Amino acid sequence: MRIILCGFGVVGQSLVKLFDSRSDDLYAKYGLKPRIVGVFDSKGSATDPSGLEFMKLVEVKKKFGTVKNYANTKNTMSGVEMIKNIEADVLIETTASNYKDAEPGMTHITTAMKKGMHVISVNKGPLALAFPSLMELATYNQVMLKFSGTVGGGTPILDYAKNSLNGERITSFAGILNGTTNYILSNMTTGLSFDESLKDAKGKGYVEADESLDLDGLDAAAKLVILANWVMGMKVTMPDINCTGIRKVTTEDIKKAAKNNSAVKLIASCNKELVVAPKEVSNNDPLCVNGTLNAIAFTSEHSGTQTIIGKGAGGIETASSILRDLLDIRQEITKN
Numbered sequence: 381m382r383i384i385l386c387g388f389g390v391v392g393q394s395l396v397k398l399f400d401s402r403s404d405d406l407y408a409k410y411g412l413k414p415r416i417v418g419v420f421d422s423k424g425s426a427t428d429p430s431g432l433e434f435m436k437l438v439e440v441k442k443k444f445g446t447v448k449n450y451a452n453t454k455n456t457m458s459g460v461e462m463i464k465n466i467e468a469d470v471l472i473e474t475t476a477s478n479y480k481d482a483e484p485g486m487t488h489i490t491t492a493m494k495k496g497m498h499v500i501s502v503n504k505g506p507l508a509l510a511f512p513s514l515m516e517l518a519t520y521n522q523v524m525l526k527f528s529g530t531v532g533g534g535t536p537i538l539d540y541a542k543n544s545l546n547g548e549r550i551t552s553f554a555g556i557l558n559g560t561t562n563y564i565l566s567n568m569t570t571g572l573s574f575d576e577s578l579k580d581a582k583g584k585g586y587v588e589a590d591e592s593l594d595l596d597g598l599d600a601a602a603k604l605v606i607l608a609n610w611v612m613g614m615k616v617t618m619p620d621i622n623c624t625g626i627r628k629v630t631t632e633d634i635k636k637a638a639k640n641n642s643a644v645k646l647i648a649s650c651n652k653e654l655v656v657a658p659k660e661v662s663n664n665d666p667l668c669v670n671g672t673l674n675a676i677a678f679t680s681e682h683s684g685t686q687t688i689i690g691k692g693a694g695g696i697e698t699a700s701s702i703l704r705d706l707l708d709i710r711q712e713i714t715k716n
């Protein structure tokens with residue numbers, strides 16, 4: 381399987397390490413031989429139609445801060461030029477999520493699909509801003525667009541709702557979809573103020589470079605858009621979400637909730653409306669998880685409410701969701 385990898389940060393490098401450590405069993409068990417024919421970061425690119433060496437890419441990135449030093453002649457081909465000019469079966473999009481114009485991921489994904497490539501995106505920006513039209517573009521070009529890692533990292537939340545509950549009618553769902561805000565709110569139950577708890581989360585590397593993505597609920601809202609489209613069949617984008625973050629949560633709110641045997645959580649919910657907002661959740665509710673965990677409860681017509689809990693992020697976890705998508709694509713291709 382020929383792959384172009386967009387972005388070579390935490391997730392991109394974890395994926396390449398995963399391919400390296402699992403190459404024998406991926407081939408033996410699934411017949412999958414991933415071949416990265418091109419990779420680029422913000423500073424440059426590396427290409428080899430016969431496949432780049434996985435661990436050499438990681439070493440070069442570590443040493444020079446970019447993959448462009450992979451070969452003796454520095455590769456100046458831009459990402460879009462690479463997608464247009466290099467032949468590949470699948471594009472894996474792992475550049476940073478951006479909720480203003482979704483670039484550069486949007487151009488990578490649309491260029492690849494128009495060229496007939498299947499796409500796996502862990503970048504939430506393009507899906508949050510244009511889910512319905514991207515799905516239409518995929519259908520029009522007869523390619524698959526997969527995005528398991530966008531919600532729940534390695535926890536298969538989207539697959540569970542779509543496939544394990546196949547045939548059920550999901551009537552509503554509610555979840556904690558952002559581990560950083562959950563960590564901050566959980567920490568505040570120990571008496572820390574919002575600012576102290578935020579500082580602690582930053583020290584542990586949990587907060588996005590643009591803290592607004594976490595604190596103002598944008599990351600949770602993007603995941604809610606993806607769930608609402610994929611699981612509920614809605615045609616919505618970011619502006620359809622009524623979104624409030626956690627900046628105004630006080631220690632008094634936390635204490636008041638504790639008196640009610642509850643905790644304040646940033647809940648993304650789809651009932652009659654699509655809402656992201658801090659809410660009191662009973663300590664007895666399975667949804668009431670602490671630390672950086674994510675949890676989501678799906679309520680369906682016949683099987684009641686079921687809650688999935690798991691780590692919502694992490695490089696290797698998210699890389700494993702990309703692998704799941706890749707195996708799905710391979711299975712579909714070999715069927716035809």
Ligand SMILES: NC(=O)c1ccc[n+]([C@@H]2O[C@H](COP(=O)([O-])OP(=O)(O)OC[C@H]3O[C@@H](n4cnc5c(N)ncnc54)[C@H](OP(=O)(O)O)[C@@H]3O)[C@@H](O)[C@H]2O)c1
Nearest residue numbers: 387388389390391421422474475476477502503693694698
């Ligand atoms: N980390 C997680 O646990 C996780 C979980 C689920 C989803 N995601 C999503 O996955 C994506 C990647 O996350 P990450 O943690 O790997 O982020 P990251 O470490 O910041 O890596 C982002 C990569 O994108 C590259 N990039 C940024 N702008 C670019 C541009 N204009 N052209 C080409 N490349 C560009 C960066 O290049 P440089 O290396 O040159 O800076 C970097 O290699 C994000 O969209 C994130 O929201 C992450």
